[in-house]
Amino acid sequence: MSALLPEAVRDRFHLPPRAVYLKSHSVGCQPRTAEGLLRERLLEPWRETGEAWPHWLDAIDAWRAALAGLIGVEPRDLCPATNVTAGLSRYISALGQATDRRTILLAPSAFPTIGYLAGGLAAAGWKTRYLPDDADVRDAANWTAALDDDVALVVAMHVSSNSGALTDIAAVASVAQAAGARCVADCAQSVGIVPVTPARWGVDAVLGTSVKWLCGGPGAAWLWVAPHDRTALDPMERGWWSHENPFEMDIHDFRYAPDARRWWGGTPDVAPFALSAAGIGEIAAIGVDAARSHNRALQAMLREALEPETPQWRWPAGEIGGTLCIDTGADQPRVAEALDRDRLRTDFRGTILRLSFHAYNSVADVERTVTALG
Structure with a gap:
């Protein structure tokens, strides 16, 4: 006991x-601190100042720092995203410019949005390959057998939403990279209840969400990109917040931000990340x-x-x-x-x-x- x-x-x-x-695999219960944090970081600055952007951006930075502490990464390598689909879409848009390979490998037990996104990229020349239906995703040998010199990206779920299977992400990343592919870990079903350690795994990117075990509500997903790709990948989907200096306002001069802000795109949301910080804080305090x-x-x-x-x-x-x-x-x-x-x-x-x-x-x-x- x-x-x-x-x-x-x-x-x-x-x-x-x-x-x-x-049902913490679905939403997760609301922390009692969430309402106060939303007032403090979003509503009160807005009410008191009107122009609240400095306070709101501080709230997003606080969220990045909290999540970074929870999963052992640098805050500058975390990009807020509306959902997992958006984060992966931006990642693939950059990957397509960095390699001639055009196959995405995943398991049929992946969350359906991953397959929908990958399948929708056929018009852009991407192909989707699945492991056999009966393949154990926890066995790296099954991933090795499906790899060839056209696989650009392996997307592996850390925890399967259909079976609960816990995958050894480090092993999958190792075989992917040995075959010349990058590896993304989908941690939507694990972060907050199973240790998520991107730096130890050796993955190229991690996707996650604040609903489910992080008890943070919807709209606060995230993409982490490994430091070795910090400036090597340039997403096609970009906006003013992807700029090195968003407030420069020169439409003829775009320069990518030198950190994960290059993946942000347009005007960032604030409320979901203020709420998410409450959940991350509670999970971090509990451990x-x-x-x-x-x-x-x-x-x-x-x-x-x-x-x-x-x-x-x-x-x-x-x-x-x-x-x-x-x-x-x-x-x-x-x-x-x-x-x-x-x-x-x-x-x-x-x-x-x-x-x-x-x-x-x-x-x-x-x-x-x-x-x-x-």
């Missing part, structure tokens, strides 16, 4: 009344390692209670992230009805039940889940 966090952690978040929230240990302890309790009683279900094997994905098969309608009846907030991908225990979940939440499903 030493791995469990104190109950007081729950008081730092707004939890749905009379319900058990087990990702502590949240991960707590998550694993609750997962183990649930499995110990239910797995022997449900031989007809398929429980995950191998390393997984924060989400427990259980294939309930023909029992899915009954399971869904029981969870809804007992106000347990979960979701399904087909017959696969997805349960996520975050820092604010408790032993009582596990017991209530076991009672409902038992």
Whole structure:
């Protein structure tokens, strides 16, 4: 039980009344500090000064610094983005000018937006290649087998949203780079509950979001580009905030910013990043390692209670992230009805039940889940 966090952690978040929230893989509960931080960093400067841009830009810089501290990178290499799709789109727009290779390699279990984006680039000469449907994304040998001299980019999910599989990103990055390709890690389903360490992994870029485990709300995604590509890649999608000096205002003279601002594009959003900073602050204070240990302890309790009683279900094997994905098969309608009846907030991908225990979940939440499903 030493791995469990104190109950007081729950008081730092707004939890749905009379319900058990087990969907941190989807949105994540609102930190109690979020509303005040939004007022302090967005609304009050706007109300008091009218022209609040210096304060708003300070808020974005504070967000970059907070996230950088959480994942162990330099703030200047982080680019705010509206969503993961936008961040990846800008990255590929730059990559296309840096290599003649034109194949993007990913797994069929990648989040669909990645496949939609890659497939939509066919008109620009890009091809999409998928690992076999039955390939274990955690085995770097499966990625090696799919690589050739036309693969420009490997996009690997750190944690799969369909299965919860936890991929060894460092191993995938190593085989990609040995084949002459770059590697991007999609950490949307891991950051905040599983350690995300871009510098140790040796990846070329990382994508993430502030919804889900970071409890930061929508609109505050991000792209991290490795220092070795800090000035080597020039995105085609650029705007005045990509400029070395956005306030120079010379339409005939564009110079890329020397850091991740080159990926920003136009006028940056502010509110999503002010909100996101609240979530990052709470997760940093709790500690990702502590949240991960707590998550694993609750997962183990649930499995110990239910797995022997449900031989007809398929429980995950191998390393997984924060989400427990259980294939309930023909029992899915009954399971869904029981969870809804007992106000347990979960979701399904087909017959696969997805349960996520975050820092604010408790032993009582596990017991209530076991009672409902038992």
